[in-house]
Amino acid sequence: MFRISILSAVAAFLFCNASLAQVNQRTQFNQGLAMFNELVMQHELGEAIDFIQIDKLLEEEELTELNRSLRVAIPDDFVNNQSVRSEVLKNGFRQELLAFWTEENDYYFVYILFHSRKDGFSVIHIEHSTEIQDLMAFF
Template sequence: MIKNSLLSAAFVLAASASVEAQTNLRTQFNQALALFNELVMNKEIGEAIDMIQPDVVLSDAEKAEYNAALSEAFPDPFIGSATVQSATLKSGFRQEMLAYWTESGDYLYLYMVMHTQGAQQQVIHVEHSTTFSKFISRF
């Protein structure tokens, strides 16, 4: 009886720790996504790339070049952003499609693939397009 109670208690503690870890990862992801969206909305795409892909080292000149290219492609300010689609894949992988738009109706779509290993989440692939159908067909 005591053995069963101890096993039950151990299982409950392990399960709650796992749920808490998943919740913390999702909270961290949501906070990082909010910061990423803010950077893109401000047309600081160089800083956004630097933030989500720490293994990609961009110089200040490269960041400025990316920022200038985004500002040239989208001269009007972005007025909104949203997660269009999000899907959990197998073995810790996840894909996200994000959208940013201007008042004049121009859209930027970003597609990201992430992988979570333990407490580490890493963006392993990023693409962008102005064509909705390019990424939505992947879901």
């Protein structure tokens, strides 16, 4: 009887920690995506990509060029953003299609493929375009 109680307590502890880790990882993902969105809303695409691709550091020239190309494509300020499509794949993979738009109905889209690991999220692939059909092909 005592052994069953100990096993039950250990199982409850492990499930509680696993659940807590999953909640923390989900919170980390949501916070990271919110910061990414905020940077893109400010036309700081280079900084946004640099922020979520922690394993790849962009050179200053790359950051500047990404920001410049976004400002050329969409010169007006963004007024809102939303997730267009989000898909949880197998084995910790997830893909997101994000939309950003202006009052003049100019749209900018960002596709991100993530992989969730024990140590956090890894960004595997990013694409961005003013044409949604270019990015919907990933789904």
